[in-house]
Amino acid sequence: MHQADDLIIRPARAEDEPELAVLNRTTWTPLADVGPRPAEDAGVFDETHTPDQFRLALLDGRIVGYVRVVPATPLASNRHVRQIQGLAVDTSVRGRGLGAALVEAACAAAREQGARKLSLRVLGHNAPARRLYERCGFVVEGSLAEEFLIDGRYVDDIWMARPLTD
Structure with missing residues (x-):
């Protein structure tokens, strides 16, 4: 658990799902998401999105x-790498x-x-997220040009990573 001032960061629990689902819907934006806006009744947790994967x-x-x-990936040869697959902060804070x-x-x-590396993918047009990741020590490892078509525009998929070893 991480605490600074009035901020607490902790692992998610199953009972967090209703509040987490609202946050997931309200923070959705085509600037950061390639999928459709979550439905009003959409949950967050399922067989592949489990509470232990989330820090709140x-x-x-x-x-x-x-x-x-x-x-x-599920590969044993890649087990030393973890990936951020979702980051959201309420606009009010x-x-x-x-x-x-x-x-x-x-x-x-x-x-x-046990990971030695943390990777992520960020949309090329999402400058605020890219700046955040760069401030946190992530570097661009590659990009896929025009990988997504979002709101009528082709958008690059940027791969970034940070080593977790000293």
Whole structure:
């Protein structure tokens, strides 16, 4: 658990799903998401999206952010890599360092799982997220040009990573 000022970061629990689902819907944007907006009745947890994969940011007991960390692939030869597959911060609390705190919590979770590297994918047009990841020590390892068609525009898929070893 991470705590700074009134911020608490902790693993998700099954009972967090209703509040987490609302946050997931309200933070959805084509700037960051390639899939459709989640439906009003959509949950978050299922067989492949389990509570143990999520770290939540709470302010005054309210979920205001999350990060999801999973194995990059199911391959044994790739088990030393974890990947961020989802990061969101409520717009009402942005600019307070929650994104960076969640990224650091993701790094800590990945280290606890034995990972040596944390990777992620970010859309090329998502400058705020790219700046956040760069501030947190991630570097671009590659890109896929015009990988997605979002709102009538082709968007690059940027691959970034950070080593977790000293």
